[in-house]
Amino acid sequence: MEGAEHRRIRKIVAPAFTPRRIQRWNDVLEVIVTDLLDTMVAQGSPADVVSALCLPYPTRVMCRVLDIPEGDSHRFAEWSNAFVSSIALTGEQRTELILEFAEYIAHLLTRKRAQPGGGLIDDLIGACDGGDYLDDSELIGLIISLIAAGTDTTASVLARFLLTLLSDDRRAWTQLVARPELVPNAVNELLRLLVMGPSAALRLATEDVELPSGRISAGEAVAIATSSAMRDESIYRDPHRVDFERSAPPPTLVFGKGAHACLGMNLARSELTIALRELTHRFPDLALATPVSDLQFTDGEVLHSLTALPLTW
Incomplete structure (x- = not known):
């Protein structure tokens, strides 16, 4: 969407995702993480952190934010997969999965109208x-988008974070264990370094643009290599190195910019920060339980996600 239509719908939902509103959810995020980690500990080491934490965590968070019964969340991963699948x-x-998802949301709206929540x-x-803002089809589409965008991405990124931190000599993990105040910086640094999806985002030029490399005409498709931009030597010194004490600005291109900046970026940052803070506090000796070469990633999806990440402590 563009222009007035886009502003109309975004204006309705944006207030729920401001930094101040998200800060109010931090206690809830901590409760969810603690509960999932307690269950993981009870089941014993080693454990697959993807199924134990990374996948259920953002799903349960979205259920709480939207006020959707958590008992229904087991289907969200399958439904959301329909949006990130390219050839899988x-x-x-x-189409079948998306229609199922829409039907579920339609029934949910009927129940919520009969028994409103908060x-x-x-x-x-x-x-x-x-009657002035959203019609039913827009409402269903918006809720589906919030759930789909707010679950798979965070789950995939959190697993990638842990793999990066625990690889090689675990130097990065040990640093966060010793200095937990660096966790917010670590989130920004790891978001900068790790690519969530395709390394080149396809965009359509809406006007003529002159660049040092040449002219881009309105209507032309442009592949923007955001991963290259986030390793720009003129902005980030020694850009390929993990450095949790950088003074450079946060990597805004991870979440987009301007009118189309990711609606959930504040929530995503809070989720990742709280998860890393709890993990480093509770599991200072956390380590990979299998060689990196044995790990597998999803195939045929927009997100290149770990299928499992066995960890020991």
């Missing part, structure tokens, strides 16, 4: 039923 699913399979989904219903 056929077009017919993707979550973001109730605010969106209020905007829809007010």
Whole structure:
């Protein structure tokens, strides 16, 4: 979406994701992480942190933010997969899953209208039923987008964070254990270094642009190598090195910029920060339980995610 239509819908949901509003959710995030880690400890070492923490954590968070029954969340991963699959699913399979997802949200809205709650989904219903902002199809699409965008990405990135921190000599992990105040910086640094999806984002030029490399004309498709930009030597000294004490600005291109900046970037940063803080505090001796060469990643998806990450402590 662009222009007035985009501003209209974003204006409704954006207040729920401001830094101040997200800060109020930090206690909830800590409770969810603690509960998942308690379960992981009870099941014993080694454990697959992808299934124990990375996948259920953002899903449960979105359920709490939207006020959706957590018992329904087991289907979200499968439904969300329809949006990140490139060749892993056929077009017919993707369509079937998306329609199932939409049907679930439609039934959920019916239940919520009969028994309102206090979550973001109730605010969106209020905007829809007010008649001035959202119609039902926009409402369903918006809720699906929030869930799909707020689960797989965070799960994939958190697993990649842990793999990076625990690889080689565990120097980066040991540093965070000794200096927990560096965790927020570590989140920014790891977001800068790790590519969540395709390394080149495809965009359409809306006007003529003159660059040192030449002219881009309106209507032309442009592949923007964001991963290259986030390792720009003129901005980041020794850009390929992990450095949690950089004075350089946060990597804004990770979440986009301007009117289309990622709506959930404040929530994502909080989720990642709290998870790393709890993990380094509770598991100072956390280590990979299998050689890196044995790890497998998903295939045929926009996100190149770890299928499992066995850890020991």
